Amino acid sequence: MSAKWRRSLAWDDQTFPGWAWPAKALLRAFSSIWLAVILLSLVSLYGVLASIPIGLIALAPTYALKGLSVLLFVAVGAGLPAWLISKWTRRWGSGAVFLTWVGVFLVLGAASALAWNRYLWPALHYDPITGKGLRLFAEFCERYASVTLRRLPGVEMSEVEFYAWWPLRVVLMAFVLNMVVATARRIEFTFKNIGVITVHSGIVLIALGSVYYAGNKLEGDVMLQSGARFDGQAMAVTRGEAPRQNKFYDYQRMALHIFGERSHEQRLIPGLPRYNEYRVDAAPGETALGQAAAAGLGTPWSGVPARELSIPLPPPRNPRVDAAIRERLINAGVDSALVNTLLDEGLPRDHATTQSLPWDKIDRETLSDLARRTMSRDLTFRVVGYASYAAPYLDRVMLTGESVDMDPGAWRVVGPAAGAGVDLDIPTAVLEAGVPARRVFEQPAEAGGDSYGAAVSVEYTLGEGGGMPAARWRDLSEPLPPGVSHAVVVEVSPPAGAEPAPPMQTVPPERFVVPIRGLNETIPVGRTGWTLRATEVSARPEFAIVSKGYEGALSSQIKLRLTPPGGGRAFTRTVFSRFPELSQDFLDPSAPGQRPTRRPADPAIRITYLDAARPASVYLDEPEPGVLRAIVRRAGGEVVVHDRVAGGAVPGVVDGKALRVVTPRGSVGDVFERPAVVPERLRDKRDVGTHERAMIAVEVGCTHEGAPWRTVVWLPFTRYVIEQAAITQRAVRLPDGREVGLCFGRLFHFLPGMLLELKDFEMISYDHRGAPRDYQSVVRVIPTRGSFEEYTHAVSLNYPLTAPYIWSDSRGLLGNITGRFAAGLNPNQFKFSQAGWDQATWRRTQALADEKATLADGSTLEKPIVAFTVLQVGNNPGIHVIALGGIMMGIGIPWAFYFKPWLVRREKLRIQGELARGTYTAPGGIAPGAGKGGSRAGAGVGAPESAEVSV
Numbered sequence: 001m002s003a004k005w006r007r008s009l010a011w012d013d014q015t016f017p018g019w020a021w022p023a024k025a026l027l028r029a030f031s032s033i034w035l036a037v038i039l040l041s042l043v044s045l046y047g048v049l050a051s052i053p054i055g056l057i058a059l060a061p062t063y064a065l066k067g068l069s070v071l072l073f074v075a076v077g078a079g080l081p082a083w084l085i086s087k088w089t090r091r092w093g094s095g096a097v098f099l100t101w102v103g104v105f106l107v108l109g110a111a112s113a114l115a116w117n118r119y120l121w122p123a124l125h126y127d128p129i130t131g132k133g134l135r136l137f138a139e140f141c142e143r144y145a146s147v148t149l150r151r152l153p154g155v156e157m158s159e160v161e162f163y164a165w166w167p168l169r170v171v172l173m174a175f176v177l178n179m180v181v182a183t184a185r186r187i188e189f190t191f192k193n194i195g196v197i198t199v200h201s202g203i204v205l206i207a208l209g210s211v212y213y214a215g216n217k218l219e220g221d222v223m224l225q226s227g228a229r230f231d232g233q234a235m236a237v238t239r240g241e242a243p244r245q246n247k248f249y250d251y252q253r254m255a256l257h258i259f260g261e262r263s264h265e266q267r268l269i270p271g272l273p274r275y276n277e278y279r280v281d282a283a284p285g286e287t288a289l290g291q292a293a294a295a296g297l298g299t300p301w302s303g304v305p306a307r308e309l310s311i312p313l314p315p316p317r318n319p320r321v322d323a324a325i326r327e328r329l330i331n332a333g334v335d336s337a338l339v340n341t342l343l344d345e346g347l348p349r350d351h352a353t354t355q356s357l358p359w360d361k362i363d364r365e366t367l368s369d370l371a372r373r374t375m376s377r378d379l380t381f382r383v384v385g386y387a388s389y390a391a392p393y394l395d396r397v398m399l400t401g402e403s404v405d406m407d408p409g410a411w412r413v414v415g416p417a418a419g420a421g422v423d424l425d426i427p428t429a430v431l432e433a434g435v436p437a438r439r440v441f442e443q444p445a446e447a448g449g450d451s452y453g454a455a456v457s458v459e460y461t462l463g464e465g466g467g468m469p470a471a472r473w474r475d476l477s478e479p480l481p482p483g484v485s486h487a488v489v490v491e492v493s494p495p496a497g498a499e500p501a502p503p504m505q506t507v508p509p510e511r512f513v514v515p516i517r518g519l520n521e522t523i524p525v526g527r528t529g530w531t532l533r534a535t536e537v538s539a540r541p542e543f544a545i546v547s548k549g550y551e552g553a554l555s556s557q558i559k560l561r562l563t564p565p566g567g568g569r570a571f572t573r574t575v576f577s578r579f580p581e582l583s584q585d586f587l588d589p590s591a592p593g594q595r596p597t598r599r600p601a602d603p604a605i606r607i608t609y610l611d612a613a614r615p616a617s618v619y620l621d622e623p624e625p626g627v628l629r630a631i632v633r634r635a636g637g638e639v640v641v642h643d644r645v646a647g648g649a650v651p652g653v654v655d656g657k658a659l660r661v662v663t664p665r666g667s668v669g670d671v672f673e674r675p676a677v678v679p680e681r682l683r684d685k686r687d688v689g690t691h692e693r694a695m696i697a698v699e700v701g702c703t704h705e706g707a708p709w710r711t712v713v714w715l716p717f718t719r720y721v722i723e724q725a726a727i728t729q730r731a732v733r734l735p736d737g738r739e740v741g742l743c744f745g746r747l748f749h750f751l752p753g754m755l756l757e758l759k760d761f762e763m764i765s766y767d768h769r770g771a772p773r774d775y776q777s778v779v780r781v782i783p784t785r786g787s788f789e790e791y792t793h794a795v796s797l798n799y800p801l802t803a804p805y806i807w808s809d810s811r812g813l814l815g816n817i818t819g820r821f822a823a824g825l826n827p828n829q830f831k832f833s834q835a836g837w838d839q840a841t842w843r844r845t846q847a848l849a850d851e852k853a854t855l856a857d858g859s860t861l862e863k864p865i866v867a868f869t870v871l872q873v874g875n876n877p878g879i880h881v882i883a884l885g886g887i888m889m890g891i892g893i894p895w896a897f898y899f900k901p902w903l904v905r906r907e908k909l910r911i912q913g914e915l916a917r918g919t920y921t922a923p924g925g926i927a928p929g930a931g932k933g934g935s936r937a938g939a940g941v942g943a944p945e946s947a948e949v950s951v
Helices: 003-015 018-030 033-051 060-088 094-124 138-143 159-163 166-186 191-216 288-294 319-331 336-345 351-356 364-375 470-476 721-728 813-825 839-851 879-917 933-939
Strands: 219-225 228-231 236-239 247-259 264-268 380-387 390-399 411-415 429-432 456-461 486-492 510-515 522-524 531-538 557-563 571-576 584-587 597-600 605-611 616-624 627-634 639-642 649-654 657-662 667-677 695-704 707-718 730-733 739-750 754-765 772-783 791-796 801-803 830-837 868-875
Touching: 003 018, 003 166, 018 166, 033 159, 033 166, 060 094, 159 247, 166 191, 191 879, 219 739, 219 754, 219 830, 228 839, 247 380, 247 721, 264 739, 288 390, 288 411, 319 336, 319 364, 336 364, 380 707, 390 429, 411 456, 411 616, 429 456, 470 605, 470 627, 486 531, 486 557, 557 605, 571 605, 616 649, 627 649, 667 707, 695 739, 707 721, 707 730, 721 739, 754 830, 754 868, 772 801, 772 830, 772 868, 791 830, 813 879
Parallel strands: 456 616, 707 739
Antiparallel strands: 219 247, 219 868, 228 236, 247 264, 247 739, 380 695, 390 667, 411 429, 411 657, 486 510, 486 605, 522 531, 531 557, 557 571, 571 584, 584 597, 616 627, 627 639, 649 657, 695 707, 730 739, 754 772, 772 791, 801 830, 830 868
């Protein structure tokens, strides 16, 4: 105990009266070392909870009991006999007794451990298959064997969010207070204690810097568009002015983006889950899939826990923004009472008030803000569902008691029997025969694809005029040789000039079933003179299908190189397995650098593509009302034709499972997009917990004609909301006729006092166009507040851009150093580094530039282009404070452990010399032997100095 600590304790006793003992106890607690040890232990435990699965942590009591049983065996079997023998042999002498005790204990201890392993361990050992053995909280440990605390329902944070959570900040701030108080009350502020004080100060700076860093840390990215676009089908490049970017998107914080006629608003979603599902069955009312579930079909939400979720999203009110808008409106001459109404409700509802506003004096920014308030003044938004990893899935809202202009027999719901959830290979889908894109459910089942694992594709048609002409039904019914996964049915019409047919007769086309056993193998088509060669087979269309009615449809496709008889001009045909009517021919260009010529499929040769690569493909056809037939084509060529499906079930689709067909009750309403949860086995681990594949359900509400109105819309995640809103936003039509667009995406932050503009991009490769060596975006930094001069910076992987503050030769050295230090503490100082780029456009235009290909306008492309580039954005507020704390600890530790002992020894030798000469004077000016304190001072000479405690 140091002398200063004794004085501090005495001061406490003199200052605090008896009734103030809680304050004295609190002060002494924050002056103690044990509190610092407890707080540091809590920090360590927090780190353990962040990284170690709670299932493993929950095993600790089990291992403790097993270890206790081992100790008990050894204590009884070895410790007790050894103690008794030591008592019996104590007359032999201490050395002999010790050796005897150790030898007996080691021998009996090994025997006890073997006995424990032989007799008790089999009973304690836990078998997860049988459930026998000792394991406390066995079900909990099994369920959360690989789940950390931050992934549990109700917690759900990323690692960054977990370490920035308030409990850790409270512990760190308490530790800082503890360190400051303990240092001030325990350690003398002397030269020899500089090391200890420096170490403590460094620890305090590290803790304070960590709290400041966690509270102000921002990470995200920004997309910079080049203004250039490349159309691969039209072979055209359009160039425009690169738009200036004034915002970046946050990696951690998500928001609901609300779009009005001329306004946009983002509302932060607090406490949004990341890893678990919540009310994935949320819907605006009765739906077709909901009726199918009631009829016993499995659904995309079968087996998913129905956890409740309710996150209200009130309109944001920023006092500073309100004050600025208020000032502008008053300066424009608006009455103060009306200003309050405008701030609360937006633009006025009545015509007279609208006419009274001085529109010519109100600036555009104020009008935009008022329009935002108008859009959502009577709307409520609430997040009521969340799917952490899902694919959009089409459903239909049922309009019970109402009618719509649609044939009720033109759509069906197909799916498996309920019970196995989304891991079934058979999908549950709403199929609409009248719209080609919706008559087919076909999604690739590879991990990371837009699928939830369905290995069976289904198509629903309505006979001759509804997608299934007789010729196609015949083609799809053709069996294939065993082991064949791809084949084409070819019909060749008689060539022009052939021998005419007898009167009243037609010459039928020659028909062939051609198996495709490999690519680039030339196959003759019978004796017709035609030859074909498969050049490419893919599970998806090469380009998105944009034909009317087919928009976004999915189908496998095959590319065939066809050569007509007589040495005619060869061409390439693209054939879709689901939509043979979309087949197209591509004629080779007549000159180098020109684009291929596209035309409708030559009627002289009709081709149907049979895809037998999936486990099963089902074709449902209803040639007349009430008559349902089906074709089931299994992998490897086997085909089963059901001329009439009985009982609404197609048997033996895959693994003995049947596909059920249900006709929902009521009229068909709007298409309703909902989530299908992707099984964990098919998830891309990189996207788990990032919202990249998430969907949220938002309840939109208002009051209409005195009655509450509610609807629910599911929103998929949008990475770049403003840039992609036109494609990804979902429209909600309100009962009063207004329409609101909604997007779920990342919260964006405005760049502080600057704009970014992409001037150029270059991918620097190794020799001979190998792997990319570096990426470089030339970015123009434009000030908006006049705080710095405009400049250009080449951003690359190893040469990031830091802005808005940069080192400038126009300032003095002291000014640059001061500014750099302030920028290190400023949360608005960001670093921009290269994170992504438009690889597809670069590679395609790189090939064109290498070939000197001619574009549609007759020009040639001199160098490759990109449509966009992505820069990672991040700040490091307080990181230099943390570094300074580390440096101070690095300096203070050697001082405290090496330099201070040398100073103490030197002082001791000096005092001993003065005592020998009789010239020593104790602290306070008391000479040795003078008064009562003389002997006390002399007694302390040569004794170890009072310890000064540090952490």
